[in-house]
Amino acid sequence: MDAGPGPGSLAALDGTQQPLDWHFLQCFGERTPGEEIQEADIISAIEFDASGQHLATGDRGGRVVLFERVASQGRTVGMEQRLPRGRLSSFEFRYMTEFQSHEPEFDYLKxxxxxxxxxxxxxxxxxxASRMILSTNDKTIKLWKVYEKKVQHLTNYNVSEQQPSWLIPAGGASSFPSPAKGKLSVLAEQKLAPRSPKVPELRTLRLPQVSSTEVVLAARCRRKYANAHTYHVNSIALSSDQETFxxxxxxxxxxxxxDISDQAFNVVDMKPANMDELTEVITVADFHPRHCHTFAFATSKGAIRMADLRASALLDNACKVYEEPEQPGPRSFFTELLSSMSDLKFSRDGRYMLARDFMTLKLWDVNMEASPVATYPIHEHLKPRLCDLYENDCIFDKFDCAFxxxxxxxxxxTYSNCFRALSVEGMEKGDAGADVTLEASRDPQRKRLQTPAKSHGRFGLSRGNNAKRAALQNGESSPAPAPDAAAVPGGAPTDGTSxxxxxxxxxxxxxPEVNLIAAAASNSLYMYYAR
Structure with a gap:
């Protein structure tokens, strides 16, 4: 961490904050060893609602799956471990419903x-009581209403379950007409044919009755916001008034x-007159949690711009810019790739912004534009492996962050199906347990407790030829063979080989209310709680 927050900052709560002790809570869609993963089942989005009572996930197959919190008096985790009595002991989520939000399309013009x-x-x-959800793919945004629908089951129909008499002609022969006979002759035969003694003659008329009523969840698309984006949609953010987004x-x-699906206002336009002059693109945007006129968006250059809708109709230049001073020294091929922001979140009170690029997690004060109040290294140990990451497109991975x-x-x-949980106050004080690496599995502490194995080679990504590697690093020498992997306070190896x-x-x-994290590892959804 480069710099810690001051005494009146986000970290200064009560001065006695203890490191969080994380435990496994639940898992949905857990894979068995060797099970093949379908591409369509991989989770691509995840979000709690404002109350924390519901959770929504989206996947690559265009489906949205909903979960809800239910009351629980305690349940078994694994074989013997039981949740402690307390605030989190009543937390348990169950599957609600799912619906197909988007279908594959083809743009014939392009x-x-x-x-x-x-x-x-x-x-x-x-x-x-209805639940409303916005979902988007690369082009189309949809507003879905999920509501309870009553389905009635009727019985006591006035229809016999046996074969009707008009299908059983005299002699038990087939009731289907012969091609040689005409229509009139077949009808005459059926009229004169006596009723089968096996089928009782209907003498009373019965009215259907409702036997039971079942309540099911149904999803209906209320609005479709289309044809407003030329490029791929990367973000949706609702304003605090819950009317605009x-x-x-x-x-x-x-x-x-x-309420208006056929009209949108363009408030930021970064497209240059000549596309050859394009230097940066928008990567993520988010609304301020309390002010419906303020939003922020981040770019591929690592800059965050905060715009006020009251200032101008078009906010290209009417923005506060949060950008870290450029580091002295030569710029490499990877400088801009590593500085591109993949996620941006406001704190609940709107005082702080959390931004994630490939290498770091940065905490910004909205009142300080010059530099972040804290910078947390996430992938510092991967710097010697940038060429391998580039050749395998891993350097373009977009990681979420959360307050x-x-x-x-x-x-x-991060990688290896792991995530990092950091304490702002603990990192400021240098506590060893303030930065914890947890694996998305039933034993989240397993990665931390293992002694890293010695490296017997690279981590499996193709190296390419030396000339290409040297060109990508602008003449920098190739890294020396990796030493043995050593553990760091966060639990990640220093060189990334493992x-x-x-x-x-x-x-x-x-x-939003308690220390509970929902993490998506491929097609599985894991939940962890801390006490």
């Missing part, structure tokens, strides 16, 4: 396929009203 993958899901807070693609930010409800803790994902880059934890969310 000749490219539009994937059904869900990029973002957002809850709309409504006073009614913004959507961001690579070059534009549009402002929508929930705890009280703003005192942070979380973000990390599995094929398994990555990109998406996670922190419960």
């Amino acid at each position: 000749s490219f396929e539009i994937e059904e993958k869900i990029n973002k899901v957002r809850w709309v807070n409504q006073p009614s 913004i959507t961001a693609d690579d070059l534009r930010v549009n402002l929508w009203h929930l 705890s409800g009280d703003g005192s803790h942070l979380a973000t994902g 990390m599995d880059f094929n398994t990555k934890l990109l998406h996670l969310a922190w419960h």
